[in-house]
Amino acid sequence: MDVTAIIMAAGEGTRMKSKHAKVSHALLGKPMICWVVDAALDAGCDRVITVIGSHADEVRSILDAAYGERADAHVECVEQTERLGTAHAVRVALEATGVAAGPVVVLNGDLPLIEPATIRTFAQTVDGGAHAAAILTMTPPDPFGYGRIELDEAGSVARIVEQKDCTPEQAAGLLECNAGCYAFDGAQLAAHIGEVGCDNAQGEYYLPDMVEILKAAGQSVTIFHCDDYREGLGVNSRAQLAQLTAIARDRINERLMAEGITFIDPAQAWIGPDATVGRDTVVWPQTHLIGHCTVGEDCQLGPNTRLTDTRVGDRCIVDxxxxxxxxxxxxxxxxxxxxxxxxxxxxxxxxxxxxxxxxxxxxxxxxxxxxxxxxxxxxxxxxxxxxxxxxxxxxxxxxxxxxxxxxxxxxxxxxxxxxxxxxxxxxxxxxxxxxxxxxxxxxxxIERTEQRIVEGYTERRRARL
Structure with a gap:
């Protein structure tokens, strides 16, 4: 199964109140966009196409630094010079790269917690021709703000009801929420993406409109439910960045503890996703491992230690x-x-x-x-x-x-x-x-001048003051 991932990273991210691209902001020392790219690569995607726009040079430089010299990572950048909506971004990517077959997974660049296994299984829902598209869904504790998925009697997607259009009954009864990611049969996507119009208040081309277009063409659109709703959480503000960083920290620390690492206080240790730590190492509070760090067994890390792209052997004390x-x-x-x-x-x-x-x-x-x-x-x-x-x-x-x-x-x-x-x-x-x-x-x-002793110096100095 040859899978293409299109990652949307062209947005302005105005709610971040930043002069930098939203997807450049880091969780545990790693830019947000790299979390999503790595998840797509680890899922086995053969091509990863990142659509850039706002702060394009900054995002491109981040991707070049992370993947430019990796022979095993085929990561491409396509610039959306006119940002006319999500469907327009996908069309730009398809036209620039020639993708027209196989599963195409469209991911958001601000979803750092999505897992490779989720992307891999998501892509499989449109492999084989049974469905032309699938929507990644979740059921968060508070669904307010998310589009709701309405299913027909056959279990296919009838439509997406946006929060502002929800009746009280729909808001209470439709709990399946749109995570904003889509999987398409590449041939169907290429054939119909040009039919998306911009007859809306914003004058933009919206990717969710593909649901009705494909259904009108007699195609099936299904959902793929993500069991862990946190994988579908996006970052739109500094507060959400901090919240998702804490979730990522807890995930990593829980995995390391299961592998035999001791944390004095897991909430006060920030271990990046590319770090490895050996068994029986003790991690003290305020320890940070950033980038590609490797730590051996039986070490003491911290407190108050920050390692970046550093290799540590066994039985080391790093305080x-x-x-x-x-x-x-x-x-x-x-x-x-x-x-x-x-x-x-x-x-x-x-x-x-x-x-x-x-x-x-x-x-x-x-x-x-x-x-x-x-x-x-x-x-x-x-x-x-x-x-x-x-x-x-x-x-x-x-x-x-x-x-x-x-x-x-x-x-x-x-x-x-x-x-x-x-x-x-x-x-x-x-x-x-x-x-x-x-x-x-x-x-x-030995290199010294001869020592001189001046007797009575202090008394004479005081007399002069």
Whole structure:
């Protein structure tokens, strides 16, 4: 079954009160549009066509960044330059891509909670010719605002009654609500989409009109009921964005707990949909995993930790740490209040302690940067100890320069290592030194001015005040 997904992402989203596209707003660090695209891809859709319009360049750049280099993801953008309604958007997509056969699933770009299995089964309702179209329906606790589905005696869709047109009896009796997504037989869609008119107050071409058009052509239109109504919830405001983010958070955390992960407080941990966490890891409050994070087994994450596109091995402690595009191997200890910037690679048993910042550096096996230090553009051997307050001075105002520190070297507290510089293995630098020259293996490097004592200075100073 070759399935095409058309994702509607051209709307203005005025109720978001934002200068950005509505579908660019993120849930758990992931743009809303990517949730829907991923669901379509995971459902097995062969083509995913995203119709963009408002903020087209922004949405296109998001999709290019997420899918442009993926050989397994065929995601296309079609721009609806004139936004004349949902049926017009579908027609633009069909004309631009030539889709005219197989199931076509039309999804909204603001439905981040829809599941791949739902999309897959939804598409199957129009595969085989029994039905020309299907409407995704749900029964939310409060149906107000949704179009209601009226069925005929044979169980086919008779019509969609919009909320404003509902009589009190219909509002009370018609509980099947239109989620705004449709599945079509591609040939029937291509044959009849041009019949949708714009004779309405807004002068727009509405996709729901396809129901009556297909029925008039002697075709069957059915419903596909979504058991979990939350899959059909859309985002039209900041409040709804927060509500759906909380639902997504709970779904993910419940799944992880079922897989053997402990949450001290599941409501205070935000794990993105592309993150993986190993068994027996403990997640403390205010922990965020954003993007493609992988965490091994038996780790302690948090509290107050934010990891973005970071890999963490087994048995790591990551306490009050911000890490971006970093790699932590096994038995690594970070924090509290550590900052690991892109390119940080901490090998087995290494440590980044309190108020430590590391950037584009390798920290060797068992090496320690315990506190109050900055390490940048550095290759560090194993068993190194960096004293408090030490800095690799990697920037000369124009270029970033490298520092190399050999195995088992001891860097005294408050040492400034002015790059480019090479400090050998088994070396020692005295506290308070500024190291500007290479240090041989096994050597002691001391750089200090002679200490002077001025007797009676305090008493003479007070006399002058």
């Amino acid at each position: 009050e740490t911000v890490a971006v595009e970093a790699v932590l191997e096994n038995d690594v200890d970070c924090g509290p209040r550590a900052y690991l910037r892109p390119g940080t690679h901490m090998l087995d048993g290494s440590k980044a302690g309190t108020h430590v910042e590391i950037k584009k550096s390798t920290i060797g096996r068992g090496s320690k940067v315990p506190h109050l230090s900055y390490i940048g553009d550095t290759t560090m051997g194993e068993g190194v100890n960096i004293g408090a307050g030490s800095i690799t001075c990697n920037y000369d105002g124009k270029n970033k320069n490298a520092t190399v520190i050999g195995d088992r070297t001891f860097i005294g507290s408050d040492t400034m290592m002015v790059a480019p510089v090479h400090i050998g293995s088994d070396a020692i630098t005295g506290a308070g030194g500024t190291i500007t020259k290479d240090v041989p293996d096994g050597a002691l490097a």
